[in-house]
Amino acid sequence: MKDMLVRLIDLPEVSNEEAVLLKKENIVFRKAIAPEKHLLCAWVLEHFGEYWKSETEVAFSRQPVSCWLAQRGNDILGFACHESTARNFFGPTGTLESERGKGIGKILLIKSLESMREMGYVYAIIGGVGPAEFYEKTVNAKTIDGSEISIYRNLISNS
Numbered sequence: 452m453k454d455m456l457v458r459l460i461d462l463p464e465v466s467n468e469e470a471v472l473l474k475k476e477n478i479v480f481r482k483a484i485a486p487e488k489h490l491l492c493a494w495v496l497e498h499f500g501e502y503w504k505s506e507t508e509v510a511f512s513r514q515p516v517s518c519w520l521a522q523r524g525n526d527i528l529g530f531a532c533h534e535s536t537a538r539n540f541f542g543p544t545g546t547l548e549s550e551r552g553k554g555i556g557k558i559l560l561i562k563s564l565e566s567m568r569e570m571g572y573v574y575a576i577i578g579g580v581g582p583a584e585f586y587e588k589t590v591n592a593k594t595i596d597g598s599e600i601s602i603y604r605n606l607i608s609n610s
Contacts, residue, residue, distance in 0.1 A: 454598035459468040459568040531559035
């Protein structure tokens with residue numbers, strides 16, 4: 452899996468899409484806060500595994516917390532972190548399979564990238580990309596040549 456680079460200066464506007472999801476689906480997008488760490492990290496572990504849980508825990512060590520979430524009532528639908536694995540890195544991010552296709556992942560991605568822009572970054576790295584087409588289409592991300600050997604190359608595993 453390669454890394455991708457995204458320019459943060461001209462991100463797409465998603466406030467209208469966010470308003471539609473709030474009205475139509477009662478989905479709220481916001482930054483996570485410290486008291487929710489155990490709940491969100493347990494949810495990430497259940498749906499996306501130990502590695503992403505570890506990265507999400509790091510997002511809660513930042514001030515402000517570097518993790519966005521989507522929720523409906525008391526239910527977590529998706530999340531997006533930044534500055535977890537490395538400085539200027541976006542991810543991990545994920546949406547419940549049952550909620551995919553509604554634009555939740557797109558909004559979480561852009562909210563998180565906007566937070567990175569507010570930190571002063573002009574470009575961001577999306578590390579170890581799975582769905583490259585999604586990032587190309589959504590934020591015009593470009594694959595970084597030679598990045599298949601990345602920060603994850605010597606990752607310790609249980610196997």
